[in-house]
Amino acid sequence: MKIAIIGGTRGLGRWIAQYLKSKKFEIVITSRDSDFGTKIAREIGVEYCPDNKKAASQCRVVIIAVPIEHTEYVIREVAPSLKKGSLIMDVTSVKEMPSYLMQDLIKEGVDFLPTHPMFGPRIRSLEGQVVVLTPLQKNGWFKRVLDFLEDEKVRVLVTTPKKHDEMMSVVQVLTHFAYISIASTIEKLEVNVKESRKFASPIYNLMVDTISRIVAQNPYLAYSIQTQNQYANKARSAFIKTVKDLEKDLDVKNQDKFVEAMSSAAKNLNDLEAALGRSDKAISALNQEIIILKKSIGKEVGLRHIYSGKVHIGILKSLEPDFLLLKTGKRNIMLKISNIEILDSKQMWNWKINNQDSREYDISAVFPNSSDSKVISSVLESLDGIIQVKILDTYQGPPINEGMISMTFRIKVLERTKIKEVEKLIKGFGAKIR
Amino acid sequence: MKIAIIGGTRGLGRWIAQYLKSKKFEIVITSRDSDFGTKIAREIGVEYCPDNKKAASQCRVVIIAVPIEHTEYVIREVAPSLKKGSLIMDVTSVKEMPSYLMQDLIKEGVDFLPTHPMFGPRIRSLEGQVVVLTPLQKNGWFKRVLDFLEDEKVRVLVTTPKKHDEMMSVVQVLTHFAYISIASTIEKLEVNVKESRKFASPIYNLMVDTISRIVAQNPYLAYSIQTQNQYANKARSAFIKTVKDLEKDLDVKNQDKFVEAMSSAAKNLNDLEAALGRSDKAISALNQEIIILKKSIGKEVGLRHIYSGKVHIGILKSLEPDFLLLKTGKRNIMLKISNIEILDSKQMWNWKINNQDSREYDISAVFPNSSDSKVISSVLESLDGIIQVKILDTYQGPPINEGMISMTFRIKVLERTKIKEVEKLIKGFGAKIR
Structure with missing residues (x-):
């Protein structure tokens, strides 16, 4: 089966192209920049087509993976070219606009399935990832896509475009906006973040890591999410009002009102105990790793790079806050601790059997x-x-x-x-x- | 050696009393409420004294563990009663006020050591925890306390009161204020948090867990931190200005300015790659646990409660999103997944040897x-x-x-x-x- 990825040269579009290719689909990607498109197509071993309409007309499935602000244009562009019996999907972070636009423009005999993959192009496998689908009709293609995703062990959530966009105004708009604000404030206060980590509890370090993760995202995508979701203004306005109200409570030393606001917000988050348990476990997993490494100095360890999967086995020579030194054969190599995970003895043995x-x-x-x-x-x-x-x-x-x-x-x-x-x-x- | 904990009936004061008792020190706790003080003293097996001055006059070490807003009063109250050769410490979250107050009031021949333990009363051991000391002189008692903490494997950070309070205006004031604001906004938007978790990526769930953790803290302590740190206003004002600026950029659709602010904040956080790696590992540790449990249905598993340490061994009957059902002997018990950790086969075997x-x-x-x-x-x-x-x-x-x-x-x-x-x-x- 042939699949077109409109905008398959970057970010999630490129990730989808590579993933579907590894699943043995025939892939064609498009891009306005023909030099870049040709180059990327060669790199990932797929076909490049400079013309969105032509690519769409050749394929049974067309996936729109362009930035949100170009999505409307591209849907209008390719809609007339879609073959009878084919499927068009979009993978943008808002769902009301593309859902109703596709419903209006798509011809009889063509199916459409608005989709939001809740992950970025850094993931290694679909297993356990969340994909939200907002079908307006549950037609034949809907069931085929659902089966494919479930075979890949994706957690699929089916809902309405409105519900999706409302939820995203909290899940993405509010949290991104607040976290970007925190990071930007830290910058303005001219605080040395690295030094502040030394002063702090493990939970602060995990907080800074999650804040870093949000601000390290593509800022153009973050801007689109803030501006294209129609509930975004409501979420940000509520946040700004809350910030001002809390500041006022503190300013006039109204302890009762501050305590009441905080307690009530805590109660609304429900099951705080589970949240404490999970975050304690996350912290403990990170600490555990350092404890094991400290005990392993001078001994043989097996380390796997968490992104490339490459395994290094050698004698752990020394441990610094961010790096470790490993002697493999006659070479000493430096590895960044945040990028490696420790193999247990069974994993290390299995690796040796297969590689030595x-x-x-x-x-x-x-x-x-x-x-x-x-x-x-x-x-x-x-x-x-x-x-x-x-x-x-x-x-x-x-x-x-x-x-x-x-x-x-x-x-x-x-x-x-x-x-x-x-x-x-x-x-x-x-x-x-x- | 006898140690007085002024305000040792609740929170961190109580935790310190219990901890030092387990380390074989003789402990006396005080409290204004004599019924409650007597009750808690009996529960933890220490002496109760209704009079702060009397307690202080009997002990070689006096630890002030009352809320920040009462710290000044209590230091003034007990200072004249301190014995020659004794040590007074406070454990409040601000350090400039108590440091200089103790310096002014403490008599010749008495030492003082301003201290900020960067943990709450939920921890089980001091190992790996951070304690900040802001000594104005590094006298004999300073070295003894340092040795004690280092023996307990505490990560000790020695700095000035000013540096401490400036750092805390970010580490505690800014982050708490922003997180409480997020939680309170979610409440006002009437979003079902439990439902939103289903829509979201693992990183969102970890974010909600850390937000929950902050708002689940003692709100009176949170209020004190916001109001007693003299750099708090500066930090919150910078945050409010940033929030307004970013909102304005979005409002007038100034993509360039928003992107520039976000990119620059990201750059300032430095070593984003390590932050991504660590948070990926934290998420993967939580996912790994669920994968292991899924594979263990119908088999024998060993589960340890992360707070009580109690071990349950039995056949895993079923797994729900928040709970699991374990058959131990003839009984079926429900356990909350967020509160348990899985024993590996060696840990399970060791537990059996010691308990069966x-x-x-x-x-x-x-x-x-x-x-x-x-x-x-x-x-x-x-x-x-x-x-x-x-x-x-x-x-x-x-x-x-x-x-x-x-x-x-x-x-x-x-x-x-x-x-x-x-x-x-x-x-x-x-x-x-x-």
């Missing part, structure tokens, strides 16, 4: 003939550092003494020294190595 | 006399489900055949069935059980 050269050794030994070769091989295989033990051969008869049995095992290891441990164990049980 | 009844069984078997009883016992001990294996006895001579040796092991297990596996292994290696 293994060797095989054969060992023959003579056991009493009541011995069970399967029991012996499984005990040997359970030793630390043994990859696999195969029974190659069992033999009774000359030159093996009466009442005895010779067994040969093929033992797969990463390090030759492990064979010594296998021999020690076999001898310890009274068998004789041949 | 174990049994011991003796097994004798005849091995070739070249066998090594230590190797055999260590292999047996490494089997899953075996707590301990002791060599009770080794014996050669009649009735044991020539060239053979009898060994007796004492095997400690939780379940009798494990003994069968031990026997299977011994037989599998060709030995004969007697």
Whole structure:
């Protein structure tokens, strides 16, 4: 099936193009900039088309992934070119405008599905991500898209365009606006953020991290979200009024009113206990990591880059606040702690088995003939550092003494020294190595 | 050594009293309410004294843990009663006022140490917590307190009262004010927070959790922090101006100015990449937990309550968004997911060893006399489900055949069935059980 991504060269559009390509769809991307479009298409291995209408006319699914402010124009542009039986989707952060626009403009026999993926282009997999759908009719294409998303383990939420936009006026408009305001105030106060982190509790650090995350987003997208959602003004006005009211309570030292406002807001957030529990756990997970690293200095550790997935295994030489030094082979490498996660011993072992050269050794030994070769091989295989033990051969008869049995095992290891441990164990049980 | 906690019946004061008692100090707490003071003193097993001056006069260390607005009064009240060679500390969230007040009022031969513990009374241990000290002189008591805190693995930060209060005008005043404003706005917009969480990305959920955490704090303490820090007005005024400026940029559709403000604020936060990495890891730790629970339905799991430390082991019957159902013995219990953490297999095993009844069984078997009883016992001990294996006895001579040796092991297990596996292994290696 061929899918057109209108605006598939950047951000979420590009991410969708790459993702659907990895799912074996035939993809065509468009872009107004033909040099850039050609370049990106080559990079991700898809087709480039300079003409939105032409791309749309060739495909069974057309996904509009341009900035919100161009969405109306592009829907109007491609609507007449859509094939009978095809589907058009948009992935913008507001849903009322594109939903009703598509309803008005789309021809008989073409389906449309307004969509809002609640994630950015940094994610590695769709599993557990939220996608909001605001279908005006639940037609055949709706069910196909739903099945696809559910197969990808997406948490799909189906609602109305109005409900979506109202919710987003809090989930995105209010929180982004407040967080950008906090970050901008910190800048104006000329506070050294890095130093302030040293003064603070882990929760402050997590707060600064989430604020950083919001302001690190694409500012043009943030601007669109603030200006295109029709409930945005209401949300921001309520925020500004609240800020002024609270400031006034403090200014006139009206403790009762401040306490009442805060308590009432807390009550409205409901299930504070769960929020405390979850944030405690998040903090504890981050602290736990540092504790494990401190204990591992001088020892072998396995570290995986959280974005690239690349694994580094080596001796942890030292730990600084932001970086660590790892000795891998003869090289020392610096890794940024915030970008790595620690492999547990099982993960590290599995990585080694799959990535390091293994060797095989054969060992023959003579056991009493009541011995069970399967029991012996499984005990040997359970030793630390043994990859696999195969029974190659069992033999009774000359030159093996009466009442005895010779067994040969093929033992797969990463390090030759492990064979010594296998021999020690076999001898310890009274068998004789041949 | 005897320590007085002035205002040791509630909040952080009470926490300090309990903590220092567990560290074997002799503690006296005071409170204006003598019924309540007597009750709390009995609950935590310390002395109660109704008179601040009397309590202070008896102790080598006096810790002022009353609300900020009463701190000045209490310092003035107890200062004349302090013994020569004693130490007075305060633990309020502002440091300029109490530091210079103590400097003025404290007699020759008494030390004072202004202190700000950057944690609340919910923490379980001091390890990794931050405590800010703003000593005006680094005297003998300063070094003793520093040593004590460092022994407790506290991250101690020594700075000036001015620097502390300036930092707190951002770390506490600005963030609390903004977060309380967000929470109060959500209340006014009449948004169902629980429903909004379903619409949102994991980062929004973490944001709501941290906002909840701030507004769930003691509102009287929050009010004091907003009103007692002399840089608070500057921080809040800067915030209000920023909010208004950004709103104006949006109102007049000045995209360039909004984008510039946001980009510049982002740049100032420095090392956004690390913030993204850490918050991604925090989110992933929370998601990971749900993935593990989903895979464990129908299986045995070990769950620890994150606050009480109580462990529940049982079969995971079902999983709802907020709760899970665990079958322990014949009872089904509901547990709140946000309050529990999952034990790994090693933690679960250790808990069982320490909390469940174990049994011991003796097994004798005849091995070739070249066998090594230590190797055999260590292999047996490494089997899953075996707590301990002791060599009770080794014996050669009649009735044991020539060239053979009898060994007796004492095997400690939780379940009798494990003994069968031990026997299977011994037989599998060709030995004969007697």
